[in-house]
Amino acid sequence: MAGRRRGFDREEVLDQVTRAFWRSGYDATSVADLTKLTGVNPPSLYAAFGDKKALFNEVVERYRRTYGAFTTRAVDEEPTARLAVERVLREAAVEYIAEDRPRGCLILSAPELGHLRKAAIAALEDKIRHDVDTGELPARTDPHALAVYVAAVVRGMSDLARDGATREELHHVAEVAMSAWPSPVP
Template structure:
């Protein structure tokens, strides 16, 4: 009889919308970070019991990783779109920074960026969580670097520009803007930070030749 009851319980339809619950969990993690978020905070926001959370998502870690994937799906398209749509590397990076200023300070969701703050102050036991966010930040930085390399090949930047260092610089600016947003910086203040950072953009020396055709062919596939 006990096994029959267990099978029946497992077969019952969920009494909650999994997608709605996941989005609620995302906002809690976004606001507090992984380690600082308690099970009680999650279940209260998701409007479910702890057994329902574990049955639907497996564990707190699995729930967080699924929330990160949802965050990327909901908010992650703006960077690749800006990098692909703008005609020059500078215009693309400018758009990324200005759109991030609006996003990070928006009252429509928790302030800042989950990819920056989600694993802040994690314990050694949360290494997988830290690694997952680190990989996503590295992927964004790599996308910036590829667009800068394209800009070098197209003559937007000096041929001797250090694309990797420039991508790291603007990645650091974005992370700093996220921290500033959490501290209460307004959109206008963050936009001024973005404009100041763009003044560091390398300029082609007058009369300098653009990158060679061979350099253009050497660009990695986007």
């Protein structure tokens, strides 16, 4: 038996909340900020999403499936680790500076999401290791070290974007970073 219908679009509110957490972080974004931003009063917000922590968790999941999905897609779709990393860096330079969004990466900016970052490094490391095994990369290549290096560069790019870097600067970073990629022995 149903009752009164929700007076707001759950997805639209979730996107507004995502951008707020993305811009300012979890702690610096108050529930009062969110109610003012969305026009949804506290009881409705809590009924729809649970408490602030649960709302943030849902925001993170949504972010992974939308704004943050380009990294996973590159690693999954590109045939080699080199092409995957090239694409991640090239796309990050665009994504992290997109005009109608907060800058940088929500996940890379949230201290409590280290497990997601660790998983991303492991996935890239596996892809690198595969290329070492097939001879696509030299046998001397250390897959873990190379994956952690890429992680460092991407995090640096996200931080720089938040500091106001330009798209050209990030593209330069990507270009220079790729020149550290191991070249096969002849």
